[in-house]
Amino acid sequence: MATEAKRRRVAGPVGGSAVDADPDPDPVAGFLSWCRQVGLELSPKVAVSRQGTVAGYGMVARESVRPGELLFAVPRAALLSQHTCSIGGLLERERGALQSQSGWVPLLLALLHELQAPASPWSPYFALWPELGRLEHPMFWPEEERRRLLQGTGVPEAVEKDLANIRSEYYSIVLPFMETHPDLFSPRVRSLELYRQLVALVMAYSFQEPLEEEEDEKEPNSPLMVPAADILNHLANHNANLEYSPNCLRMVATQPIPEGHEIFNTYGQMANWQLIHMYGFVEPYPDNTDDTADIQMVTVREAALQGTKAEAERLLLYERWDFLCKLEMVGEEGAFVIGREEILTEEELTTTLKVLCMSPEEFREFKDQDGWEDNKREEDSLTITNIPKLRASWRQLLRDSVLLTLQNYATDLKSEQDLLGNKEVYTKLSWREQQALQVRYGQKMILHQLLELTS
Secondary structure (H helix, E strand, O other): OOOHHHOOOOOOEOOOOEOOOOOOOOHHHHHHHHHHHHOOEEOOOEEEEOOOOOOOOEEEEOOOEOOOOEEEEEEHHHOEOOOOOOOHHHHHHOHHHHOOOOOOHHHHHHHHHHHHOOOOOOHHHHOOOOOHHHOOOHHHOOHHHHHHHHOOOOHHHHHHHHHHHHHHHHHHHHHHHHHHOOOOOOHHHOOHHHHHHHHHHHHHHOEOOOOOHHHOOOOOOOOEEOOOHHHOEEOOOOOEEEEEOOOEEEEEEOOOEOOOOEEEEOOOOOOHHHHHHHOOOOOOOOOOOOOEEEEEHHHHHHHHHHOOOOHHHHHHHHHHHHHHHHOOOOOOOOEEEEEOOOEOOHHHHHHHHHHHHOOHHHHHHHHHOOOOOOOOOHHHOOOHHHHHHOOHHHHHHHHHHHHHHHOOOOOOHHHHHHHHHOHHHHHHOOHHHHHHHHHHHHHHHHHHHHHHHHO
16 A cells, blocks of 8 residues: 655756746646646546545546546657657667666656756646655665664665665766756756655656567666556555557556545555565555565575584585576575465475485486476475475475574564554554564564464
């Protein structure tokens, strides 16, 4: 369920336009007028509103909507991208110099330019953006708070990588480009902090058109800003979906939506740690059916090493690990992903447990066959329901790995349950504390389920 991260405001463009401008007294009216000008068709059955939404602006059904009904259609000319912005030709010519790990630099430069342009065609759209200085992504939390509240969840490590990449990208590509074109970028937008805020905005609000099946080998499509579509909040159990066609993008109802109910899109199958990392909010337990917990691959190796006594055993275990790396089943930075009802990395975890638990003779034979086996046993199937039927050695290694993973958190499940169960105490927590608690609790519930299944 979207939360404060979706709180929006009249952003105002940067430096005399969007960032400093006086707030429009009625940004929704301005946005709706702009929609009519650009041919963005909103169904009369929907309304952009602050009332009746989980947070900030959202979209609400004025009348009941049937599955398959069109909620709105966005013409491709209204999309804001590196191709449609006013400096699209320059960005295309300089494409080679603007390549980066994220692939977002051209769109971010387009936004930096349009935000400070007094006559940007997208100004009424920017008026519904969230206030850039109040984004709630963990990258904007103080480092101490981020580590304290999200220890063990994987979020602090992901944020640190983001911050390092953003800084590198800004100073090596973005700032030099802006300085080369001072007539297009005012000094007000040459700021690492503003760039970081726009990265978070693109992370949370942009869309990426999927490739056609025959285009699978191509580079992914570059991200787009899709006015109207990014107003919709997220739920795992969403009731609308964005469809792409040659002339426009169409938001279509996927479930019946009663009058007065909010319209929700999905940002994909996102675990709570991904939602807070990329969007700045979570779905409270147990609403997020896509929630997951990670067991780091090296943690399984560490758990297996606990059972070794002699140096020869340790060396053999490292040999097995190296072989799993060769098979591309494990990696030093990889994780096994456990969902509530399925193991999303079933093949990798099955192969890892099997190889690490083999007798030396079995491993030699397995290695000689280069990892290929055609005698997979039904009882070795690593589904959630089948875990109690696994071989005892597999179950023990999995259990030891879960116990090691739980040690990464600063608190235990019981203390989280006590906090969640006491409404008076929970409501006194800060918003960040509540969000982080939901992330930790959801992960620990999945890990404790594994503990029960392996006992």
